Amino acid sequence: MTTVIVGSPKITDTYEPYQEYCPRCQATHTTRIEQTRGNCWWITFVLGCVFFFPLCYWLCCASSKDTKHFCPSCGTLLAIRQGGC
Incomplete structure (x- = not known):
């Protein structure tokens, strides 16, 4: 599917x-x-693996990832929710 960005997506x-x-x-x-x-996900992953392994559990949660909202009809990126930090 092709992603089209019209202007800048809102937060x-x-x-x-x-x-x-x-x-x-x-x-x-x-x-x-x-x-x-x-x-933020990658930074937490590296720090969690190096210093504090149980921190990696948080990475399984949806709130740790970025969520991109697209138009289902044309594929335009409408909004972004940045996860984590």
Whole structure:
């Protein structure tokens, strides 16, 4: 699937799909989400492995990952929720 970025995506505070207006489709949709490992996740992973192994348990949680909200119709990146730090 092709990802299209129209302007800059807004910062949101939710990890769950929600209703968002898509400027490309000019309609309101429930977002499609993808969770990815961001910079904070990798820093925590390295520090957890080197210094404090139980810290790595936190990395399994959805709140430790970045959540990207996309338009389900056209694939436009609408919002980002940065996880962790």
